[in-house]
Amino acid sequence: MNIFRKESINKYLAQDHKFSKTLTAKDLISLGVGAVIGTGIFILPGTVAANYAGPGVTLSFLLAALVCVLSAMSYAEFSSTMPVAGSAYSYGNIIYGEIIGWILGWALILEYMLAVAAVAAGWSSYFQSFLAPFNIKLPAAFVSSFNPSKGTYIDIIAIIVVLLITFLLSHGMKDSAKINNFAVIVKIAIIILFIIVGANFIKLTNYQPFLPYHFSGVIKGATTVFFAFLGFDCVSSSAAEVKNPQKNMPLGIIGTLLIATLFYMGVSIVLTGMVHYKSLDVANPVAFALQFAHQDWIAQLLSFGALVGMATMMLTMIYASSRLVYAMARDGLLPQSLAKLSSKNKIPQISLWVVAIIISLGAGVFSVDQLTSLVNFGTLLAFTFVSFGILPLRKRKDLPNNGYKMPGYPVLPILSGLICLYLLTQLNEDVYIMAIIWFSLGIIIYFLYGYKHSSLNKK
Template sequence: MFSKFLRKESLDRYLESDRHFAKTLSAFDLIALGIGAVIGTGIFILPGTVAATTSGPGIILSFFFSAIVCALSAMCYAEFSSALPVAGSAYSYGNLVMGEIIGWILGWALILEYMLAVAAVSTGWAAYFNSFIEGFGLHVPKAISGSFDPAHGTYVNLVAVLIVVAISFLLSRGMSTSMKINNWAVIIKIAIILIFIVVGIFFVKPHNWHPFLPYKMSGVFQGAATVFFAYLGFDAVSSSAAEVKNPKRNMPIGIIGTLLVATILYMAVSVVLTGMVKYTHLDVANPVAFAMQVAHQDWAAGVISIGALIGMFTMMVTMIYSSSRLVYSIGRDGLLPTFLNKITEKHKIPLNALIAVTIIIAFMGGLVPLDQLTSLVNIGTLLAFTFVSFGIIPLRRRKDIKNEGGFKVPWYPVLPIVSGLACIAMLTQLQLETWVGAGIWFLIGLVIYFAYGFRHSKIAKDN
C-alpha cells in the first residue's frame, strides 16, 4: 500500500498534456514575472524597519546574505525547470521524482502560498487605493471597505474583490496581452524605485552609516532571517515552464535573473535609505516615504504610493497566474476534478482553473480577516524549497530524464544539500502558531487526498 503512495508520474504524459499551451514567454517575460512577484511593497518598508530594529545600516549585508540562501534554492529550481519543462512547479517535480504523496503535499503547500499571498496583498492594495483616492476627496463606504465584521460595520472588502477579478480577467485574455501589461507595470515600478535611489543619493549623509554594525554581526544575521521572506516569489516563475520558448535556456535566466535584479534593488534602496536618515528613526509605517519627507521632497511620497500600488498589482498578476497553472496541474493528474485541466482553444489557457482560483482568492480577500494567517505563506514556500533542494539528488539519478544542454546546479551534491539544510534552518525560525496552522492545513489536504485524489489519480487508472 505504501508503495502506491510513492508511485511516480510519467514525464511523457505531462509533456503531452501541456503541449496545448501556447509557448509565448521569453526570458525577459520570465524576469518580469519574477520581479513582479518579488518586488512589492516590501522594498518600501523592510529596509527601514529591519534596519531600525535589528541590523542598523548593516541591513545592506542582511539582504546580501539572505540572497545567497535564496540563490541556492533558485539554482535547484532552475535545474528542475530546465530538465522538466512542465506546468505545476514543485508539485509536478515532486510527482515525477519523489512520488505522488510528496507531490500532493507540495502542491497543497503551494496552494497555501500562492492563494493566501494574493488574498493578503489584495487587502493591502485596497487599503493603499482607498487612502490614495481620499487625497482627491473620494471615500469608499465603510460597509464595503473591510472583511466580514458586522460588529464594526464592515461586510465585504469590495475593492480587494474587484482588483482580483480585474487581474483574472486580464489573464483570461491570453498570455501575450497579460505579459505586455505586466512588463510595462514592472518597468514603471523599477523606474519609481530608481527615482528614489537617484533623488535620495543627493541627500545622503555618510555619518548616518556610523556605526555600521550597531547590533554586531548577530544583528545582521537576524536581519537576514527576517528579510529572507522579501525574496519569496521567484519560485512562481517555474510554474510557467510549459509556456516558455526554449525552456532549457530561458527558465534558468528567468529564475536566477529575477533574484539578481531583486538583490541589487533591495541593497541599493538600503544603502540610500540608511544614508538619508539615521537608522534609529526608520521604525515607521513607510520609511521610504518618510525619508523623502525628511529631505523635503514631499512630491516623491506620492510617487512612492503609486509604486506601491503597481508593486502589489504585479505581484498579484504573477501569483494568480501561478495559482491557476498549479490547480490545472493537479486537475491534469486527477487529484482534483479533471474539468480544471481544460485548456481553451482560443487563448490557450486553463480557464476553469483560473475561474476556480479567482473565486477562492476573491472570497478570502473580500470576506476573511487574514492578519493572523499570512505567516503561513512562509511555511508553504520553505517546504517547497526544501523538497526541491533535496530533490536534485533523485533527479540526477533518473536515467530516463535528460537535461543535456540545460542548467545544472554546480558542486553537486554539496550545494543541493546545503540549500535544503538552509531552508530547514529557516523553518525552525517560524513561530509555534504558524506550525499549528500549517498542521491543520496539511491535515485537511491529506483528508482530500485519501478521500478523492488517491482513487481518482491518473496513475491509478493507468495501472
C-alpha cells in the same frame, strides 16, 4: 495501496504540449520581478534596520539573497530538465512519488492563494489612501474585511482588483505579459527615481555605527528579509508556456533574484544614509525619509509605485495558482474539468476563474493578517524538497538534461536544503498549529478523492 507511485515525464510533456509557447526570458524576469518586488521594498529596509541590523541591513539583504540563490539554482535545474506546468508539485510527483507531490502542491496552493488575498487587502488600503487627497470615500461597510463590531462587512476594492487582474489573464499570457512588462518598468523607474533623488540627501554620519547590533543583528535581519525574496518560484510554474525552456527558465529564475537583490540593496543603502536607522521604525520608512528631505511629491509617487508593485505581484501569483490547480487536475487529483484548456487561447480558464473567486472571497471577507506567515511555511517546505530533490534527479537516467545544471553538486543542493530546514525551525509555534490543520485537511482530501481518481490509479 501505493502512495509513492511516480508519474512519467513523457506523459506531462505530451499533455502540456497543448499550451501556447509565447514567453521569453525577458517575460519570465518581468513576471519574477513583479512577484518578488512588492511593497516590502518600501517597508522592510527601514524596519529591519531600526530593529535588527542598523545600516548593515544592506548585508542582511545580500545574505538572504545568497540563501535564495541556492534554492533558485535548484528550481532552475528542475525546470530545465522538466519544462512542465505545476512547479514543485510536478517535480515532487516525478521524483518522490504522488503523496509527496500532493503535499507540495497543497503547500503551494496555500502560498499562492493566501499571498494574493493578503496583498489584495493591502492594495485596497493603499488605494483608499491614494484617493484620500481627492476627497473620495467609499462607505465604511464596503472597504474592509468582515468585522460587524467596526461596521465593516466586505472589502469590495480587494475583490474588484483580483477579478480585474484575472480578466486580464483570461485573455492569454501574450497580452498579459506585455501589460505586466510595462507595469514592472513603471515600478522599477519609481524605485530608481528614489535611489537617484535620495542619494543627494545621504549623510555619511548616518552610517555610523554600521553594525550597531553586531553581525548577529545582520543574520537576524537576513532571516527576516529572506521572505522579501519569495515569489521567484512562481516563474517555474510557467515552464510549459516558455520558448526554449532549457535556456530561458534558468535565465528567468536566477535573473529575477539578481535584479531584486540589486534594488533591495540600493534602497537600503540610500534609505539608511538619508535618515538615522533609529528613526526608521515607522509604517512606511521610505515615504518618511522623502518627507524628511522635503520631497513630498516623490513620496506621493511612491504610493502609486506601491499600487503597481502589488498589482504585478497579484498577476504573477494568480497565474501561478491557476497553473498549479491545472497540473493537479491534469493528474486526476482534483476534478478533471479544472484541467481543460480553452480552444481560443490555450489556457486553463476554469482553473483561472475558480482560483480568482476563492482568492477574491478570501481577500474581501476574511482578515488574513494572522495567516500570512503560513505563506512562509508552504514556501520553505517546497524549497526544501526541491533542493534535496537534485540528488535523486541526477540519478534518473530517464530524465536527461542538456540545459542548466546546479553547480557544486552534491554539496550545494544539500546545503540549500539544510538552510531551508533551519529557517522552518525559526517560525512561530502558532504557524505550526495552523500548518498541521491545513495539511491534515489536504491528506484527508487526497485519500477520499485524489488517490481514487488519480490517473496513476487507472494504469
